Amino acid sequence: MEYPAEQFKTSRQHLIDLFTTGQNTKSFPEEHTALTDQYFQDSLREIPLRRSLQQQGIPFALVALGGYGRRELCLHSDIDILVLFETKVPVQAKTLIEETLFPLWDLGLDLGHGTRTIKDCLSIAKNDFEVLTSLLDARFIDGEYSLYLDLIEKLYKKVISKKARSLSQWLVGQDKKRLGTFGDSRYLLEPDLKEGIGGLRDYHHMLWLAKASFGPRETHDHVFRARLSYQEYQELQQHVNFLLDIRNHVHLLSHRRNDRLTFAYQEEIASRLGLRDHKASFAVEQFNGLVHATMAALKTLSHYFIADLVSETKKIREIKKIHDIPRGLSIEQGELGFDASRAILENPSLLMTIFELSARLGYPLSPEARRQAREFLYLVDDSFKESETTVSSFVRIVTQSNYTFETLSHMIDVGLLDSFIPEFGMIRNRVEFDAYHIYPVGIHSLYTVKYLKELSRKDDQLLPNLIAEISHPERLFLAGLFHDIGKYKRNHAHAGAVLTKRILKRFDYDKEGIDEICFLVRHHLLLAETATRRDLNDEKVMVQCGRIIGSVERLKMLYLLTWADSRATGPKAWNDWIANLIRDLVFKILHILERGELASHDATRKVEHIKSEVRKHVAAGTYNDDLEDSFEQMPPRYLLNTRPREIVRHLNMVHRLKIGLYTIENKSEDKEKEVFIFETRNDEVGNCWEITIVAQDRPGLFANMVGILTLNDISILSADIYTWRDGTAVDVLRTTNPLDGLFAQEKWVKVQEDLANALAGRLSLEPSIGDKKIPLNAAGLKKAVRSSDVVVDNEASDFFTVIEVYAYDQAGLLYRITRTLFALDLDIHSARIATKVDQVVDVFYVRDLDGQKIEDDKMVKKIRRVLLQKLKHL
């Protein structure tokens, strides 16, 4: 009695081994089904009960239901079996089941069985569509065939004929439920191969509806052939087999019935299918692309198929009067069609025109038209792709329609988009292997365009304003469509720009437009990456972004593209948190671009020129990397306003400062010593001295320097002070000649000593200068006191408060000002001191000791009040 079960066990194990090692040549589910059938037939032959039932005139049949009926038995699938009797279930049924089914339980298979009469089956099926559909899949295994036929005949006659409509409604309802559950983004990444959107269930629905509409047929081929083209039918079979194969792998790896293709299995299955990592994409990404393409195609097929079958219930669209229908096209019941296949042959551009019409009216193509479009795709050749008519139709679909998303989706479905833009075909089904991207690239690109076009005030107030201000929104839409087109290559943004250029050149698009669109594609990650990876409080970073972007119009477009791209990527890529970061960044760049001082084209060019000059003149032996690193440290204003030779000199001084600091750090006895590099030189042209001091910045440094000079009766004509990003202060001061021209060098030595003492806290400046008599000016008269002015400006910069001081020049003035700023806890980051005859204009870029702008109104007023007071007192 054990024999059939033993044999089944052995042959089943053999089949599993073949599958595990990848040696199976035929479909596992079919083979598995065949083996199971074989088992039932063998075991029935062996048991004596069969004969005794026959002798008693009690006919029975074994019927496979559900997946088993459809020959879709994967490794751990349920085996649903019906033990069918005619009018009454006899007492022997129990023994029959024990002898045929129990051995399978012992093998660990999931077995579901029912023992029913024909009447039972029909009455349950009437009320329970789950049972009804499983009966639609019924397949005879063994026993009395006539009994089986009787069941099927009655099923169609008594149940299906009456319930066909409510069955199709039930199926539509089921589809909605599935969409609710499995349309969720998690299932796009980890699809459910059976219930998921585009899963096997879609195929089952096609089957059931076909059977319910056309009656019982052993093979579904005929049914499908009536509704699908030969090619579509072949594709359908292929998709189903592929999904079944993957599902079997999932069963094998998870050791249980499981239809969810989770991350844990994707890599393993990809390698089992023989996919290998390539330079541009991982095996698992190729695999996900395949799965997704399959499920998308299956969804499309079932969508059309089912829509066709339930079309009687379809509401007739309200038809608008349409006058300008292009020749060769027609509209019937709100669906677009070709007049005749010949029309397409004569005028291939109709393939595009029909979609343009669809995009204009929002009407879909009829199923027949879709089939024709698919079959005539071979007409899409180079001249089609470059033709002005088709290209301008396509551009209008993308840029001018309210139905862009739907139309492009349909163009993808029939394959036209891939044929027309082969570059798009390369990325369409690419799936990124992470939780961040929830759509394959093609759909993601379509969503990006969709979001751009549907920007409403509900989402945000700022974005709709911006899109209204853009002079060429159509460029933005095309950039949205193409932004990820380089996705199959490394550095996809850059590669994408190259591909986009190729496509747009083929389109014969205008040159300026090409430049703008390619710019957007190339830099579509700039804002998101900068916002999350760089310090937004670093002015230099903002200036660099500003220089890359170059214009306010481009910034606006880039911001909109970033927003749409992120939203279309998935919920993790766009939320309030990141929206805040990016908006902050955009405003900062906007301010820099609007002011133009640091990021205009001129500024950018000038900085590049200065850099290259510095590279030429820098001392031999300096490493390129070190030099570029130093450029990074220099604040934008410094790089823009300092002569190359001066920069070279400063670099040298900074280098000496670093060595000095290093030496001190390693010698404990020198800890007290202050390190700074001090250089003076006589500026013959200006007939004045120039002092350069390089030191570690700290609050009060500049005030100290100015104080020492004042103490030594040296007045400052002008100054440029800068703080580099690593905290090195580079200050250049121009003075009037030291009073005693002959002993200039000695004077400078003294200044240097005083400065060292002051910085080390051994010399207190305040009392020393307070004692000094204020010298009279050249005329020997005290100046008539005229009002000075102080402006505290928080608008000029996002990073600093700018304080401008206008005053009449007097000895000690600059010291008073800088000393006051220090006392107010303000840190001078950079400053420009200028004297014109007797009018002083001092501009200070300051922050508080926390490194923040001074935005508190009270504090702003206080700064102004205190400064004005100090100026008056002089």
Added chain:
Amino acid sequence: MKKIEAIIKPFKLEEVKDGLSRLGVKGMTVTEVKGFGRQRGHKEVYRGAEYQVDFVPKIKIEVVIDSKLVPQAIALIREKARTGKIGDGKIFVIPIEEVIRIRTGETGKEAI
């Protein structure tokens, strides 16, 4: 065992994460958070409309580690997350009573 909670600037996440991993920290929880301390939000005006940013975006990292590792972890986060400017964030150290790994039921250090 201690829990270290660090609020840091978003662009410092990678550095801190890599540093902690190198230190041997096996897992961490990262959250995108918003808030304010001494660094306040600010207001932008564009075409007459105001865009208020009340809270500053930050990253919160949480790790639970052996008490012995705490000084090193703090030093590391301070080093990696520091820009020297306002808004560099804060580190909180919180005692942890017990850790249980749900799958195995392991407790204490083993479960970290």
